[in-house]
Amino acid sequence: MAATIVQSGSYDLTIATGFLIDAFTLDDPVKGLLDSTEFVLDGTTEFASVIDGATGISVFRGRRDIGDQFTAGTMSFDLNDTFTGGIFNPFDTQSPYYDTAQAVPGLAPMRKVVLTREGEELFNGYIVDYSYDFNLGGLDTVSVTCADDFYLLSQTYLNEFNVTEELASARLVALLALPEVNAFQLPGEQNIETSTITLGGAAAYTVPNGTSVAAYTAKINESVQGRIFISRDGVFTFQDRIGSTLSASSADFHDDGTAIPYDNVGISFEANQVINRASVTHAAATSPEIAEDLTSQATYFIQTTAISDALVHNDAAALDLANYLLVGQPEARYTNVSTLFASLTDAQRDTLAVLEIGNTVTIEKSFTSGNTITSLAQELAIEGIQHEIDLSTGHRITLFTSPTTLVFELILDDLVYGTIDTENVLG
Numbered sequence: 001m002a003a004t005i006v007q008s009g010s011y012d013l014t015i016a017t018g019f020l021i022d023a024f025t026l027d028d029p030v031k032g033l034l035d036s037t038e039f040v041l042d043g044t045t046e047f048a049s050v051i052d053g054a055t056g057i058s059v060f061r062g063r064r065d066i067g068d069q070f071t072a073g074t075m076s077f078d079l080n081d082t083f084t085g086g087i088f089n090p091f092d093t094q095s096p097y098y099d100t101a102q103a104v105p106g107l108a109p110m111r112k113v114v115l116t117r118e119g120e121e122l123f124n125g126y127i128v129d130y131s132y133d134f135n136l137g138g139l140d141t142v143s144v145t146c147a148d149d150f151y152l153l154s155q156t157y158l159n160e161f162n163v164t165e166e167l168a169s170a171r172l173v174a175l176l177a178l179p180e181v182n183a184f185q186l187p188g189e190q191n192i193e194t195s196t197i198t199l200g201g202a203a204a205y206t207v208p209n210g211t212s213v214a215a216y217t218a219k220i221n222e223s224v225q226g227r228i229f230i231s232r233d234g235v236f237t238f239q240d241r242i243g244s245t246l247s248a249s250s251a252d253f254h255d256d257g258t259a260i261p262y263d264n265v266g267i268s269f270e271a272n273q274v275i276n277r278a279s280v281t282h283a284a285a286t287s288p289e290i291a292e293d294l295t296s297q298a299t300y301f302i303q304t305t306a307i308s309d310a311l312v313h314n315d316a317a318a319l320d321l322a323n324y325l326l327v328g329q330p331e332a333r334y335t336n337v338s339t340l341f342a343s344l345t346d347a348q349r350d351t352l353a354v355l356e357i358g359n360t361v362t363i364e365k366s367f368t369s370g371n372t373i374t375s376l377a378q379e380l381a382i383e384g385i386q387h388e389i390d391l392s393t394g395h396r397i398t399l400f401t402s403p404t405t406l407v408f409e410l411i412l413d414d415l416v417y418g419t420i421d422t423e424n425v426l427g
Helices: 150-154 168-177 213-224 294-300 315-325 346-353
Strands: 003-005 009-020 045-049 054-062 074-080 112-117 120-133 141-147 190-192 227-230 236-239 251-254 264-268 277-282 289-292 304-310 333-340 360-369 372-390 394-403
Touching: 009 346, 054 120, 054 227, 074 120, 120 150, 150 213, 168 190, 168 213, 168 236, 213 227, 213 304, 277 315, 289 315, 304 315, 333 360, 333 372, 346 394, 360 394
Parallel strands: 190 236, 251 360, 277 304
Antiparallel strands: 003 009, 009 045, 009 112, 054 074, 054 372, 074 141, 112 120, 120 141, 227 236, 264 333, 277 289, 333 394, 360 372, 372 394
């Protein structure tokens, strides 16, 4: 049953028990009737709400910096089993979650787990670790660690995969459909954007037997420079090479009381942001394609990045990738923003709770210089999302961001948006 968390909203944390609540059961006078519309062969998994026993919930999905790889989203939470009367104890055969038919605990590793707020999913994944801590004379607690479906991809290994030249999006669709993978095949389980990047085929690009599916998706993303992640509601998501975006800001953060308030913002202005020499060798090549920013090198010295076995299909694509990787000058930017739900309106909480990786946000901060106050606003893309939920103090959200170039839809005869240039484009 959902619980109201102070100044944050209504939350529920549910775990699959392993029971099928409407499954056909042989020889049962009610559940064993043939052609029953109520009790069917596959049945529906029963979920148990454990929000009342939770003392803290932490979620992280995505990445903290654009240079990081995407890995499995994670959630961890603690349960106070003394408070709930010991029902989470895996040895308690009288627990309502114990499966007596199979003699196994209902709440166990690899059970499905879902966190929701006001009916919207914030995390969808599986329990990977369920640690019970008995304390004589004290509180018995359960520490639970969860991961989204990327964890399953990291535990799945390929047979030799002979590929053909195709778009990155087509490669991902084919990868997930392989018999040894067979993931995200039901309707609505994939959100794969059509790619503009072609990956190579033939022998040079053959994927060796024993390659992790998650490792290969990371290799694809290294060549695409997009985003591959599991959404908050468990959908496999691919976004193509990150570039200019036409999308409007999904949330505006200001420190002057005019928009969503925040209490912490990170600012980065570092020399290691600079990449002024990029070397990319695709899998079928014998020598690299090199892009350089000589002006940047004269100021910031030579700072290099290299990809030795890119999956792009030819030299021209490798050179395009090398040029894409160049960052000639460091720029001061907001790297993250954090706010407590208790300081927000209901509408603001609803907006922030459902933000997704790849959405655009605006962060504006005021700076005092002498007697003058100036404001700096930046449009940024969300790369990572962190939720910290404490049942006594409420919900804090932190967004990790990356620079983005926002373009606007061309508006005929408009003085600002009617000029044909790189910032005003056809929708």
